[in-house]
Amino acid sequence: MCAPDHYDVDYVINPWMEGNIHKSSRDRAVDQWQKLHHVIKDHAIVDLVKPQIGVPDMVFTANAGLVLGDVAVLSRFFHKERQGEEPFFKQWLEENGFTVHELPPELPFEGAGDALFDREGRWLWAGYGFRSELDSHPYLAKWLDVEVLSLRLMDERFYHLDTCFCPLQNGYLLYYPPAFDAYSNRLIEMRVPAEKRIAVAEADAANFACNSVNIDDVVIMNKASDDLKNRITEAGFRVIETPLTEFLKAGGAAKCLTLRVTEPVRVELHASATIESRTIRLEGHLLDSGLINRALDVVVEAGGSFQVLNFNLGVQRQSTSSAEVKVTAPSHSVMETIMSQLIDLGALPPPQEVCDCLLEPVSQQGVAPDDFYVTTIYPTQVRINNEWVTVDKQRMDAAIAVSADSKTAECKLLRDLQTSDRVIVGVEGIRTIRKPESREQRNTQEFSFMGAGVSSERRVELVVEQIAWELRQIRDQGGRVVVSAGPVVIHTGGGEHLAHLIREGYVQALLGGNAIAVHDMEQSLMGTSLGVDMQRGVSVRGGHRHHLKVINTVRRYGSIAKTVEEGVLDKGIFYECVRNHVPFSLAGSIRDDGPLPDTQMDLIKAQEDYARLIAGADMILMLSSMLHSIGVGNMTPAGVKMVCVDINPAVVTKLSDRGSVESVGVVTDVGLFLSLLIQQLNKLTSAYQMAQRL
Numbered sequence: 199m200c201a202p203d204h205y206d207v208d209y210v211i212n213p214w215m216e217g218n219i220h221k222s223s224r225d226r227a228v229d230q231w232q233k234l235h236h237v238i239k240d241h242a243i244v245d246l247v248k249p250q251i252g253v254p255d256m257v258f259t260a261n262a263g264l265v266l267g268d269v270a271v272l273s274r275f276f277h278k279e280r281q282g283e284e285p286f287f288k289q290w291l292e293e294n295g296f297t298v299h300e301l302p303p304e305l306p307f308e309g310a311g312d313a314l315f316d317r318e319g320r321w322l323w324a325g326y327g328f329r330s331e332l333d334s335h336p337y338l339a340k341w342l343d344v345e346v347l348s349l350r351l352m353d354e355r356f357y358h359l360d361t362c363f364c365p366l367q368n369g370y371l372l373y374y375p376p377a378f379d380a381y382s383n384r385l386i387e388m389r390v391p392a393e394k395r396i397a398v399a400e401a402d403a404a405n406f407a408c409n410s411v412n413i414d415d416v417v418i419m420n421k422a423s424d425d426l427k428n429r430i431t432e433a434g435f436r437v438i439e440t441p442l443t444e445f446l447k448a449g450g451a452a453k454c455l456t457l458r459v460t461e462p463v464r465v466e467l468h469a470s471a472t473i474e475s476r477t478i479r480l481e482g483h484l485l486d487s488g489l490i491n492r493a494l495d496v497v498v499e500a501g502g503s504f505q506v507l508n509f510n511l512g513v514q515r516q517s518t519s520s521a522e523v524k525v526t527a528p529s530h531s532v533m534e535t536i537m538s539q540l541i542d543l544g545a546l547p548p549p550q551e552v553c554d555c556l557l558e559p560v561s562q563q564g565v566a567p568d569d570f571y572v573t574t575i576y577p578t579q580v581r582i583n584n585e586w587v588t589v590d591k592q593r594m595d596a597a598i599a600v601s602a603d604s605k606t607a608e609c610k611l612l613r614d615l616q617t618s619d620r621v622i623v624g625v626e627g628i629r630t631i632r633k634p635e636s637r638e639q640r641n642t643q644e645f646s647f648m649g650a651g652v653s654s655e656r657r658v659e660l661v662v663e664q665i666a667w668e669l670r671q672i673r674d675q676g677g678r679v680v681v682s683a684g685p686v687v688i689h690t691g692g693g694e695h696l697a698h699l700i701r702e703g704y705v706q707a708l709l710g711g712n713a714i715a716v717h718d719m720e721q722s723l724m725g726t727s728l729g730v731d732m733q734r735g736v737s738v739r740g741g742h743r744h745h746l747k748v749i750n751t752v753r754r755y756g757s758i759a760k761t762v763e764e765g766v767l768d769k770g771i772f773y774e775c776v777r778n779h780v781p782f783s784l785a786g787s788i789r790d791d792g793p794l795p796d797t798q799m800d801l802i803k804a805q806e807d808y809a810r811l812i813a814g815a816d817m818i819l820m821l822s823s824m825l826h827s828i829g830v831g832n833m834t835p836a837g838v839k840m841v842c843v844d845i846n847p848a849v850v851t852k853l854s855d856r857g858s859v860e861s862v863g864v865v866t867d868v869g870l871f872l873s874l875l876i877q878q879l880n881k882l883t884s885a886y887q888m889a890q891r892l
């Protein structure tokens with residue numbers, strides 16, 4: 199221990215210190231520390247290290263280092279405020295006969311504050327996330343010859359492992375589960391049986407109940423609720439409370455104020471750590487496009503850690519940058535999670551590490567091997583027999599099946615997998631091609647993307663101008679535009695405009711559900727949409743029955759096409775589709791009335807129909823249907839221009855994770871949008887005609 203002669207809160211390096219600068223009383227601190235010292239002396243031999251001026255946190259000797267047998271790993275403090283303590287602790291450890299190991303510079307590790315031995319010495323629990331770096335853990339395993347289990351801390355208030363985690367004798371564990379990520383909680387549950395886990399509530403955790411000193415059957419701590427004390431007592435321990443409120447102001451308590459130098463050594467057990475590291479390469483407009491930030495965020499959010507090995511900054515505006523990053527993960531499975539996300543961002547292995555992809559046979563029809571690689575919308579290549587092969591039928595949420603001759607690969611939905619298929623597993627030998635997004639492209643995208651919220655009318659007009667221009671181009675070049683639309687198109691008065699687009703040859707396929715067809719025909723046949731008079735905008739008495747009458751009529755004729763042929767249906771969207779031979783697909787759902795004979799209630803067939811109609815599209819216009827827009831988005835590879843119009847910004851933002859130049863979101867009323875679009879197309883047409891006449 200280290201007496202609090204110079205203790206104070208002089209700076210803020212954790213949330214507890216905030217608002218507490220110079221707020222602690224030295225006298226009270228001395229008194230509390232002496233009482234703790236006294237209690238501990240009843241159960242153990244206490245050595246003291248000499249307090250030093252200018253390093254007020256030196257009282258927290260848990261952070262001196264980590265000691266096992268005659269070996270010590272010296273702390274390398276994360277904050278410069280505490281780095282001054284290092285030489286004093288080093289000196290004490292050396293004078294007391296320990297072999298002191300020092301971590302490489304810039305690799306923080308805060309000693310026993312972040313590393314706690316199982317009380318039986320079976321393994322070492324090591325924390326990371328705030329003060330200690332995951333990369334320090336393999337050094338601990340090596341130098342102390344012990345198995346290291348890495349735990350990720352998630353709550354700033356519990357920035358050191360010993361603030362929320364306390365292994366007790368006989369395999370018990372006192373801890374605060376919400377301080378850890380899901381993976382770490384699973385690891386804890388795997389190693390500590392349920393009857394040995396004493397989970398504390400937030401209030402106890404905030405009183406630093408987990409920051410306890412356990413010597414044999416006594417547990418010494420600041421304070422605990424009666425409930426917690428009972429539970430600890432039931433486990434066969436004796437709780438001794440001794441107030442340490444003055445030290446809580448600096449974010450520490452009983453355990454922090456001590457360093458145990460007599461940890462149990464188990465000679466029969468040896469080093470092991472599940473930590474894995476890999477190097478990846480990134481190329482492109484790394485800074486401009488924010489790619490490097492995204493990649494590093496992916497690593498940290500998934501529970502890994504990174505080191506940028508080198509960064510080649512492109513100096514000119516148009517030049518690209520490249521970076522090599524070492525990624526560390528606490529386990530193989532976390533590494534795979536991180537790598538698959540990095541692959542999606544276009545990360546590559548360094549050239550010397552490129553290898554073939556891993557294949558596993560499908561052993562049950564319609565079921566992929568557990569570890570299968572899940573595809574994205576981005577063009578993907580896989581390495582087979584030392585050759586990069588481009589994956590066919592790119593779409594997201596599929597598996598990649600490789601042909602028997604190993605020459606081709608394609609995306610296959612789980613349900614389509616056959617037992618003769620071989621599927622790519624793991625993350626080896628897979629790369630995705632992301633077109634480098636330049637600053638200019640991003641700016642146009644930001645300009646046209648309205649997902650962020652309010653889009654001024656002028657901005658909507660500008661986007662409409664751009665879309666009208668592209669629609670015209672695509673039509674004149676014999677391209678393919680697919681429209682997916684919901685019934686809101688009809689309710690907002692957009693029906694006639696969409697019908698106009700179809701009539702004029704701007705639409706090559708229409709995707710929707712039962713409702714858009716029902717309400718379109720309700721309007722054509724009865725003048726209402728969901729019972730609302732579309733001319734006057736008021737509900738018609740009994741109008742709610744209209745749509746069922748319409749469904750009944752179409753059912754009588756057998757199909758929408760027959761209803762048109764019989765001359766019963768003579769206007770509207772679906773009339774135009776039939777007349778102009780524009781194929782449509784109506785996908786059924788649980789809420790459908792009827793349904794219409796044309797509605798495909800077998801959803802697998804409906805998905806196949808959609809996919810067939812989407813193939814080869816140059817542009818997809820998604821009009822106010824979250825369900826169908828997302829469905830369509832899932833089937834469409836990157837590179838297809840998508841325009842999503844919805845009054846709800848959340849629907850439009852969904853599309854933005856495509857993050858590409860090719861998606862445009864417009865938050866507006868769809869009826870209004872369509873009417874603007876028609877106006878703009880008409881303007882273009884008259885401009886063309888003028889030009890021709892001249």
Ligand code: ARG
Binds near residue numbers: 211261311361453
């Ligand atoms: N003020 C000190 C810090 O933030 C408190 C250290 C508490 N020590 C501990 N092992 N949790 O570093």
